[in-house]
Amino acid sequence: STGAADRTTATTPVTIAGSDYLGGAPVYTAAQDKRWAANGLTSHLQSFATGRDALNAVLGGQAEYGVVGDLPAVSAILGGRDIKVLAALSSFTDWRLLTTTSARITSFADLKGRKVGLPEGTNVQYALTGMLTEAGLKPADVTLVNLAPNQITASLARGDIDAGLTFPSFYDATGTTLGTKYRELRYAGYPFRTLLIAGPGANTSTSTAVLRTLTAATAAAAKDPSAARKAVITQAAGAVQPAFVNRHFASYDYDVTLDRPLLDLLLDEGTWAKSTQKLPGTPDRATFLNHIDRAPLTAAAATAVTLPAK
Amino acid sequence: MIRLEGVEVRYGDALAVAATDLEFAQGSFTSLLGPTGCGKSTLLNVVAGFVPPSGGRALMDGAPVTGPGSDRGMVFQHYALLPWFTARGNVEFALKRFGLPRAERRAHALRALDDVGLADAAEKYPAQLSGGMRQRVALARALAAEPRVLLMDEPFGALDAITRRRMQQLLAELWRRTGTTVVLVTHDVDEALVLSQRIVVMAAGPGRVIADHRMDDGTASPEDTRPRIVAQLDTEPR
Amino acid sequence: MIRLEGVEVRYGDALAVAATDLEFAQGSFTSLLGPTGCGKSTLLNVVAGFVPPSGGRALMDGAPVTGPGSDRGMVFQHYALLPWFTARGNVEFALKRFGLPRAERRAHALRALDDVGLADAAEKYPAQLSGGMRQRVALARALAAEPRVLLMDEPFGALDAITRRRMQQLLAELWRRTGTTVVLVTHDVDEALVLSQRIVVMAAGPGRVIADHRMDDGTASPEDTRPRIVAQLDTEPR
Amino acid sequence: MARAAAPSVRRGKTASTGPPLVSAGLLLLLWWAAARAGVLGDGLVPTPWQTLKAAHAMWADGTLAADLRASLARAGQGFAYGATAGVALGFLTGHRPRVAALVSPVMSFLRPIPAIALVPLITAWFGIGEQAKHLVIAYAVFLAVWLYVHDGVARIPADYRRAARTLGVPAWRRLTEVLLPAAAPSVVTALRHGAGLAFLALVAAELGGAQSGIAYRLQVDGQFLRTDHMFVGIIELGLLGLAADALIALTGRRLIHWSTS
């Protein structure tokens, strides 16, 4: 039952709850290029402050699809919610530990015994675990300070924390604010994936059309990145800073896939979340595979699915 | 007709009015006299339906009184004017239920205010009136509502002698004309004698009726009654 | 000594009291008589310092009155008791400034309440008192404060004849004993004649003084004065 | 109601623009000095001048006007719903102690529950349309308005109601001509507080599904720590609240022209 969109002249409405204009860029470039209509779809793009809010919209049936970060999806899957991962849209590895010169932290190993501020329960905490592991440290070796993403800069400036982790949108402003005191440590060990998920209301033929659209949009963006950047800026209508898009667009690796590393990431993140937050559910392969729907992407772009079925 | 059957009022443990039987005949004019704090207002409040008796019951035309009603009008000891209405507004407030056209209602209210000598103060708010003026607005309002029973709690207490006499005449005329049942609480023995057919004298500690003078059935004349009442009011302790 | 020099009070455009000159000598006892709404309370309020005159000025011992003060006590027409204090509490409220020990202050307050016949009601709150009882608490409170000038706005209006006479005696004794300057607003000509050395008669429309009877300097005797005052009160329109 | 004689009753109580201007000037001066002195953290607090420039930029590109329009519409609608419900329930419970005993604990229970915590539920049930936003605002306004109206109605002197009933005034007129004016000062205060909350609640209401709005912009700009833009938003909210408050207070003063003593 694929290709319904090709045969009918009437378009199918799809509602997509988004939260990340950069991670989910293909959704927006597709809109800018009128690619949704070309695939027989009328898209309604909702925008939320966080991936968790977007996920809630999907769970509540307000949107059929959601563009969310990996961690909210992992939480929902462990919680036994009725969602399916359809594809990863992008991957981001340009993480930074923010610190000041006066903190004298030049490597992750220097974090031992220091105060690190971050928004607890978000994927930057997962990133920190990776940084520590890389330096041979354990989470217990640092003092975690739970801070809102927008508090990190001020807390660093005051010296209330020695280092901080927050979302990429705050990187530039923190650099500007701290000036010469600013120091950052890069970390590429966490390939953050932005996922397309489907709620219970989605059907395979529509999902296929959605993925076909996104695949085409991704290919077009690869050919002309500057046009894609402009498209994101236009679509965001002020929700993201043009300068930010221009600077960080290249940090994202756009590819609509279902691959082995994705499963590994979900597994690892699930195990981490379960151990730190005592979440319910079992973070094993079967659980995640059960929540990955290969059919639509297979139908839309068979080669993009490299994830083994078992 | 109003009947009090063994009406008793307690505030907490204190007995304000001891078991009292009284009857106010249709169209009668009764004055209630007694020292301050003897329970005159309390008794009026029972008839008006504001205070439920702790014992006994009050009947209006045979039906137990369960709350206030338009059949029993009241001139409050502390006036109870509505501060957001002018003097005229307060009177019109009482007139609205008659469903008169606006202009007529207004004219009626102004006439009622004129009757109590407040034609000039019709557009003033209660806060802009002197004590005696407020009392007269309360009087005009109660009269305008044409209740079948008119309960009046010291309605002339804040008035000078001249105004007071005029208000007494107004009340007497109204009573004669409409046959309203009137129960008047007053501290002025002469006022009671001039206006009423019957004078009930109360005493304090606890509040109770100690005398019931009926001038209407010829058993008592004003001349004999006056000194008797004065004596009765005086014998009380305190 | 209190002097009013051309005192005039306007509320908005309305002239409540037209330019008035009056003097109340130290230790004098003056009654203020007049029809309701003629400005008696307003004049008292000017002396008390509640209402600033729109014209002229009020002087207390030569100094302009700018606000209320403990030298000028007041018995309010509407009592102004504090509902959160008992009768005794209200009196003690006035006594505290004398810095007596607690027990003594308490005894003093109870004595003051006994003087006004309210020994039994000392622990009751204003809401639990009848109108006349409240008025007497207000009286006891004002007297207890021992002001040099005592301004009284119909202080006996809600009292029965017996109680009223007793309160008049109380006031007369106090005045004789302490030499307080008293200004008494009343509607009762006889009360004014019995108590005061001087009677100021006011008229309305606008409020103004129309007569000043001085019984203290022998220029007027109570017998002649009474009919004159009654006539003066009656000649007024309305 | 006639107003002719009113001024004489309440003289000296009319609002003047002088003192508010004084306090505005003082605040500005304080802000400028603090921002200049750098005590506020470098770059974390913009100067009045930087803020003004940001406001100008936001005005020029149209976002300021669009945000204002969107937020005003939302706050207005939400306020209208919440205030209506709060006033209505306040009169009911203030008048009927039995109903109050049922309702009051529910309100006390709901009062400390932040609208923001309910946003996921509201998103799930009511979506992200304007109605869901109105609901969030109405909820916040309702709770605050109810309490004060309830309190005001419960404290109406018994004599007013008694007088009305002995005059044979029917229930409907007792409500409109006795309870309503008697509780009017409390209602005005409740509405003033409610108006402030309506703008405050925009933060929760515009959390999801909005593409414009002051609080939406605050959040978006917050993502990039654009403090100058954020200050524009904060000041916008403050000025809107101030304007709404002044409007309600003024209307209240015109309606409640009598004095009770």
Added chain:
Amino acid sequence: MARAAAPSVRRGKTASTGPPLVSAGLLLLLWWAAARAGVLGDGLVPTPWQTLKAAHAMWADGTLAADLRASLARAGQGFAYGATAGVALGFLTGHRPRVAALVSPVMSFLRPIPAIALVPLITAWFGIGEQAKHLVIAYAVFLAVWLYVHDGVARIPADYRRAARTLGVPAWRRLTEVLLPAAAPSVVTALRHGAGLAFLALVAAELGGAQSGIAYRLQVDGQFLRTDHMFVGIIELGLLGLAADALIALTGRRLIHWSTS
């Protein structure tokens, strides 16, 4: 103040536990039915039973008690500061119209500004310690308490003050023996509202710098979509608010035992 004669003045006004229990029961039933019927969205609303289990688990591992303790301490401290400041300023402005004209617009300006939007500033100035949290809570409480107290004081009948002044009562005693009791009903209502806000403001206060607390837990559990845990937190907030409200209302009823009419 003596209480002996009080019951007679205010009979029928004592609180009973019956109606609150009825409304609690009704709410529970409604919740259970809704969760069972599944109308509330998949997994978004836990059943009462699931919530109870979550509460038990949180109790067993100690987080519930730790969160409660942390939040209660914060809300209590913040409330104490904010309420004290609000009551004090309310008395000042209610009593002095000139000061009110200066202060009132500032308050109306601040009222619509969400504490959450100020969190970055507060972090910059006051850091992330407990004091910063108390400040956030105090700010929210202060604004609400001030308005009601101001309003209540401004409406005290002039005669009370006049009586006090003619009796030579000095300013301090006029405050404690006249203004305070006269405005007491407004103060109680203000504090009831303020107590609810103190818990509400935990959401902004525990946004950062906290490692325990009800709102902190709500936020972290929210990240992981643990709705059963979140419901425990929401109900905790509600019950705390309810308890604080009942306590203040009860204390108020005991203190304000007189009747004004």
